[in-house]
Amino acid sequence: MTLAGCGGSATGAAAGRPSTSSSPSAKTTSGDNVPPGGTETVSRTIEYTTGAKDRSIALTFDDGPSPVWTPKILALLAQYHAHATFCEIGPNAKAAPATVQAIRAAGDRLCDHSVSHNEAMSKWTEQRQTYEITGARQMIVEAGGSGTEVSWFRAPGGDFSPLNRHISAVNGLRPLGWTVDSNDWQRPGVATILSNIRKEIRPGAIVLMHDGGGDRSQTLAALQQLLPQLVSEGYSFDFPAK
Ligand SMILES: [Zn+2]
Numbered sequence: 001m002t003l004a005g006c007g008g009s010a011t012g013a014a015a016g017r018p019s020t021s022s023s024p025s026a027k028t029t030s031g032d033n034v035p036p037g038g039t040e041t042v043s044r045t046i047e048y049t050t051g052a053k054d055r056s057i058a059l060t061f062d063d064g065p066s067p068v069w070t071p072k073i074l075a076l077l078a079q080y081h082a083h084a085t086f087c088e089i090g091p092n093a094k095a096a097p098a099t100v101q102a103i104r105a106a107g108d109r110l111c112d113h114s115v116s117h118n119e120a121m122s123k124w125t126e127q128r129q130t131y132e133i134t135g136a137r138q139m140i141v142e143a144g145g146s147g148t149e150v151s152w153f154r155a156p157g158g159d160f161s162p163l164n165r166h167i168s169a170v171n172g173l174r175p176l177g178w179t180v181d182s183n184d185w186q187r188p189g190v191a192t193i194l195s196n197i198r199k200e201i202r203p204g205a206i207v208l209m210h211d212g213g214g215d216r217s218q219t220l221a222a223l224q225q226l227l228p229q230l231v232s233e234g235y236s237f238d239f240p241a242k
Contacts, residue, residue, distance in 0.1 A: 016158020016177045016208070018048045038170035042242060046160060046177040047152070049204040051241025057205045057230070058240045059084040060178060062113055062154065063185070063212030065092055065099040070211045072220055074106050080227040082237040087111035087154045087176070090136030092212055097143035104144050109239050111152040112137045112173055119157030122164055129164050134171055151242055152176035174242050178208035184219045185210045193222040201230075206240055 050056045059077075064070045065088055077084055086103050088110060093100050103110065114121060114132040121132055133153055141148045153173035155164060165175045180200040184193045197207060209219055230237075 016046075016154070016160070017181065018046075018177065018179060038166070040166065040169035041172045042169050042174045044162075044165040044169035044175060046165065046175040047240050047242070048177045048179050048206060049241055050206070050238040052204065052238050054236060055203045055234050056236045056238035057180075057201065057203070057207060058238055059207050059209065060087055060111070060154075060176070060240070061085070061209050061211040062087040063092070063117070063210050064088055065096045065103065066212045066216065067096045067099050069216040069220065070096075070099045071102060073211050073216075073223065074102055074108070076220065076223055076227065077108070077237075078106060080231055080237075082227055082231075083108050083239065084237070085109045085111050085152070085176075085239055086211065087113040087152070088136070088140050089113050089117050089212065090115040090139035093136075093140040093143040097145075100140060100143040100148070101145060104148060110140055110144065110148065110150045111154050111176055112140060112150050112168075113154050114156050115139070117156040119159050121156060122159045122161035126163060126167070130167050133164065133167050133173065137171065137173065152240060174240075176206070176240055178206045180205050180207040182207060182209045182219075182222070184216070184222065185213055187215070187218050190218050190221045190225070193218060194225060197222070197226060201235075203235075 050058045115135045121129055137150045140150050153168040154176045160175055168175050180197055182193050182196050
């Protein structure tokens with residue numbers, strides 16, 4: 001994947017976040033154009049919270065797995081008894097099955113982040129979008145081994161549409177957004193990553209970070225400072241609601 005693999009466009013990044021004016025979530029309008037086929041087994045509204053009443057947050061890591069960075073992140077999480085959700089690109093999972101299995105063994109969870117990570121996938125045909133979602137899930141499940149569960153779908157760059165949310169829900173994957181954008185994929189420096197997170201963190205938050213897409217040493221260094229801070233502030237680590 002290239003550096004601009006995730007969250008590359010401002011509009012795309014904004015689409016994964018809650019908004020009062022242009023949110024692609026929740027309401028069903030005449031513009032929804034959802035085909036009648038398929039039964040949605042989970043909600044197709046975008047999930048933006050942990051769903052818990054306590055001081056929990058959900059850490060999410062996109063664009064991996066990376067055999068280099070993901071194990072380092074897992075080790076750091078384990079040190080603080082923290083958990084996270086990993087939104088994986090299908091071919092990356094296929095290339096690093098041991099890393100997917102390590103995520104499972106740690107008790108962390110998996111999210112589908114498409115096959116080709118195209119931030120304009122919502123413009124594609126239904127057939128192609130279906131492959132992006134179900135193909136990636138299959139690669140993740142095959143990499144993780146028997147019993148692997150994938151519970152969410154996060155569109156690349158937050159490029160959700162009524163149609164791809166429907167496809168996601170028909171396949172049992174809840175669309176997953178975020179409320180805190182660390183912007184770590186841009187490698188803006190550890191201090192900036194931390195201040196981006198500190199500005200928006202609150203109970204129930206879903207934090208977007210990256211374990212894939214290149215050198216994640218800044219993400220790792222930021223996490224090393226962030227985890228003990230959050231623990232001392234009484235935060236706990238949960239998963240997004242389903
Ligand atoms: Zn991404």
